Amino acid sequence: MSDHPVAEPNRPAAPSRSASAYVTEAREVRAFWERLGLPGLVDVHTHFMPERVLDKVWAYFDAAGPLTGMKWPITYREEEDRRVALLREFGVRNFTSMLYPHKAGMAEWLNGWSADFAARTPGCLHTATLFPEEGVEHYVRRALESGACVVKSHVQVGAYDPNGALLDPVWGLLAEAGVPVVMHCGSGPAPGKYTGPEPVGRLLARHPRLPLIVAHMGMPEYTDFLDLAERYEEVRLDTTMAFTDFSERLSPFPVEERARLAGLGDRVLFGTDFPNIPYPYLHQLRALERLELGDDWLRAVCQGNAARLFSLTS
Template sequence: METPGTTEPTDPAGTTTGTAAGAAETSESDDVARFRRRIGLAGIIDVHTHFMPERVLRKVWAYFDAVGPLTGLEWPIAYRYEEERRLHLLRSFGVQRFTSLLYPHKPGMARWLNGWAADFAARTPDCLHTATLFPEEGVEAYVKEAVENGARVFKSHLQVGAYDANDPLLDPVWGLLAEAGVPVVMHCGSGPAPGRFTGPEPVGRLLARHPRLRLIVAHLGMPEYAEFLALAEAYPEVRLDTTMAFTDFSEGLSPFPAAQRGRLADLGDRILLGTDFPNIPYPYVHQLRALERLGLGDEWLRAVCHGNAAALFP
């Protein structure tokens, strides 16, 4: 029992722990459970969550701590916790499967990250075995090795990696992944700030050569929503994840055009829930409520939050 004049202990990141934190987590879990009950869903599949080596994750958090000047909005990390607590939280939300999206920003990192991710998947059975890539010598070999070792999803980050998806070194890799039917979550939209190789045009060229590539466009292609929806309409294997889209935070930066809402309904079997947990500046349930307030119905929500991903990752 707390004695007068004492405060709750904090973890190394400065977040509250103990009784207050436990009560907050229970409240959050109850909020998500109420959402699932409202739409008749036993569990959730989240295709856009991040787990990575601790020192890499700390650098990612440092980037978001400094991203305010870039976006004009502060970006406080809502779940700046140690790994086990983050895993516990996701499971308490009813998330049945999730990813460990990770990505290199320079040559020589991807194979090492893939080794870490394979170990993480082995000790975390509800995590979809995730891998990554970079345009460098040897990329085809280590991507093939990852697929043979059971990788079920890849992450490509064109903005952070500052590479062209059409780099000749990657062409055989896209062919390999298309042939194997392994999806690729790709950050290719120009949010929160454009990169040299972001945007729909280079992705369109990639898909013209590899139309069977199971591409999952992260963040719904923010802010080029309409153009990436058009690519999904043109290529049946293209999907989009909802990461941060429609939230109050993103609507302040890159509002989704109301005129495009009907296309979300039409592509309802190819929209997948993504959240960016733990690197989000608001509670997890806010992403779910943001989808709910689109008014596209419970059937659409059940497909987005579970059914579509369950079909893609049986």
């Protein structure tokens, strides 16, 4: 695959869902956060990337059945402008543009695209990414200087060790700057050579102040990543796909660990994986609600914690 993947015919001739279905869902999503008295939602795990790259990602999920044993239909397979509009209709005030390289030579180009996307998309948290390669410290520093406030690391797709020598100064840079890293480091939906809590534990032992957001609650190694969050005060977890019916069939969250979520209520952040989810956006919110951890917990997770972390105004 080239650094700039060629688009594949994954885009439907018609929208994924009907306009009326979107209107109904937007009304229900808004009712959810309005009941909590929130000004809206902050979603720390949404994906926007160059069209050619996104087409490759969608092709991956279209073929994900053999990996997961379940079909993975993309619920929001829409053009970019429509996807942004949907988030606004849902009342998502701030969101990210999570993007990631699968090999060397892509990250700096992706960062350029992401900077442009953030500049033309109000409410988007300027997102950068990285890969263990020569020059990574330079281009991450440049991304921070241009306003990036969150970085995406995908250990599974990139198939790299987060403890590699090329990345070590980058983690130090991000820790010093206080810029959060959303890292897909759990072994779901399929394990990778460097996924799991052990590599992350070694990373945090060297950089205990690194603001790390563990994607997907660390699925399926939930317990081990909760341990790390309790050990390191700058470790947070995002809810992306966790607790949903889809993920509960694949990697159920241990019921006995639910009380620990309450104790870490100030360090759990709302995330969804929009648009690449196999169910409606509303379902992620309902999945959090049925944990029965209370409205204060929901308010913190769905907006307050991220607003504080990213210094967002209401």
